Amino acid sequence: MPRYALLVEYHGAPFAGWQRQTGLPSVQGAIEAALAKLSPGPHTIAAAGRTDAGVHATGQVAHCDLPGDWDPFRLSEALNYHLKPDPVAILGCALVADDWHARFDAVERQYLFRVIARRAPLTSEAGQMWRVNHDLDAAAMQAGADHLLGLHDFTTFRSSICQAKSPVKTLDELRIEVVQRAIGTEYRFHVRARSFLHNQVRSFVGTLERVGAGAWQPGDVARALTARDRAACGPVCPPQGLYLAGVRYPTDPFARD
Missing domain, CATH: 3.30.70.580 (Pseudouridine synthase I, catalytic domain, N-terminal subdomain)
Incomplete structure (x- = not known):
């Protein structure tokens, strides 16, 4: 067929x-x-x-x-x-x-996670972003994120029910974009890799939010990574705000001549 x-x-x-x-x-x-x-x-x-x-x-x-x-x-x-x-x-x-x-x-998967900082609950975009009620330090989060780039054992950022054969993955991008909006400050986490572990992106974002809020220092992310212990991970953020944004192939099947 x-x-x-x-x-x-x-x-x-x-x-x-x-x-x-x-x-x-x-x-x-x-x-x-x-x-x-x-x-x-x-x-x-x-x-x-x-x-x-x-x-x-x-x-x-x-x-x-x-x-x-x-x-x-x-x-x-x-x-x-x-x-x-x-x-x-x-x-x-x-x-x-x-x-x-x-x-x-597939040779690459791209995820987007959206976080909005505002005191009021979300209405028209409810369920599409994770709302936090405090501003975040984007530079500190990016400094923490940079420790995660490259080839690592990501056991710390892997769900206990993950079925992947190995926790070793290569993270190609974890970039934080700040967008000032009328409804609040939006933080967009752009994440790229060939493949991901279960809950890996949500574990990254939840941990980096703690850095942005000042509860963690950027270097704490490196220490959590090297611990290779799920207990060393920060909170896992909720699924609202996570998007599978794209999949790359050697030849794009949807490309037009």
Whole structure:
């Protein structure tokens, strides 16, 4: 059967995560149900990364096999029609090789974590950012973040239920951007690596928030890293604010000529 790559955006709040789960709403389940409206199932799709409950995506990538000769644009339009009213959208669709794989062919994953500093609760952007009620020292957080760059054993920043075979990963970028907004000061954490451990980004951000608040010093991040002990990690921040922002491949399947 022809294989199609899907560029997927979703709001994670209504879902128990990406992965299909019996009796619980999932992003994977929503897309597979939409595919079943186009062709008798069951359908099984694979994604570049599994996001947890409440985590969003602006650049998730998945692939599906579907009988028939579908025009990619028509397929994306049909899926979007059948995905309503779930907050899931197919932003792009492309015909790919039969052995192309959204997960195993990926060479980089990019995450964004958004933190907003303001006293008042969030309203129009509730669930899309982590709100803290104090300003943060971005320079101190960046100094702490710089200790995490490169090849390390990230046991400290790894969930106890992580299923990865090794805690050793290479972190290519952890950059903090400050955006002054009318609703408050937003801190955007841009994180890039080939692959990540479970809860690694949320562990990074929760720890660096402690640096920004003055409870930790930047050097404490280095000491936590070298401890290789989960107990040395700072608080793990909530999923609200985390986005799978992009996945890179040797050749972009969605690039236009």
